[in-house]
Amino acid sequence: MNWQKYERVAFLFDPLEQWAGNLSGFGDIRKKYIAPLEGKILEIGAGTGANFPYYSDKAMVIALEPSLKMIKRAQKRLKKTSKQNIKLEQGRAEEINYPDNCFNIMVSTLVFCSVDDPKKSISEIKRVLKSGGKAIFIEHVASQHKFLNAILKILNPLQKAVVGCNLQRHTGEIISQSGLKIIKEEKIKLKDVFRYFEAIKE
Numbered sequence: 001m002n003w004q005k006y007e008r009v010a011f012l013f014d015p016l017e018q019w020a021g022n023l024s025g026f027g028d029i030r031k032k033y034i035a036p037l038e039g040k041i042l043e044i045g046a047g048t049g050a051n052f053p054y055y056s057d058k059a060m061v062i063a064l065e066p067s068l069k070m071i072k073r074a075q076k077r078l079k080k081t082s083k084q085n086i087k088l089e090q091g092r093a094e095e096i097n098y099p100d101n102c103f104n105i106m107v108s109t110l111v112f113c114s115v116d117d118p119k120k121s122i123s124e125i126k127r128v129l130k131s132g133g134k135a136i137f138i139e140h141v142a143s144q145h146k147f148l149n150a151i152l153k154i155l156n157p158l159q160k161a162v163v164g165c166n167l168q169r170h171t172g173e174i175i176s177q178s179g180l181k182i183i184k185e186e187k188i189k190l191k192d193v194f195r196y197f198e199a200i201k202e
């Protein structure tokens, strides 16, 4: 399973994320989309908790992550931020251990490149969201720019082998095909590669 690859690279994740984040301004992107969220929130693939500092006190967050090594690091970050409104649990997007219709919002940042079964994951997200609930995704996807996508295709085998991360996913289409309605889509970085999708359960 792809998440098991994160067990090998967990120790590298924070320094790399910090370096890439500083370079790309990704911290500001997280802040822009995460800080306004309120209510009962499910975050999937929380990793080392890079989004945690941006949640407001009005968010009650259940953060799922399959890799225990990533969870350990996320726990440390949680201690540092001293937020009481975030609860970390082990879990996968394909099998969410929560009842139907119980979350207002689902958050996924840089996760749908790695999930083993994106369709099943979306249908689980749909199941646990309340009617009218919102799913927000900040993901990298295949590019429609020929040259850029050619580079992504070259990098893809290495990326897949190291972290199970697929640079050729069409996450927007998967979201729509699996039953959530996309109501907003924005290109946020690297032309059309990094995207923000906002979808609702009708």
Ligand SMILES: C[S@@+](CC[C@H](N)C(=O)[O-])C[C@H]1O[C@@H](n2cnc3c(N)ncnc32)[C@H](O)[C@@H]1O
Pocket: 002, 003, 004, 006, 017, 044, 045, 046, 047, 048, 049, 050, 051, 064, 065, 066, 067, 070, 091, 092, 093, 094, 108, 109, 110, 111, 114, 115, 116, 117
């Ligand atoms: C690139 S990291 C992103 C971490 C974090 N969301 C962030 O924005 O920094 C991808 C994360 O997805 C997790 N992951 C992989 N497969 C998953 C699955 N099937 N369900 C949930 N999370 C998964 C990995 O363990 C890893 O922590």
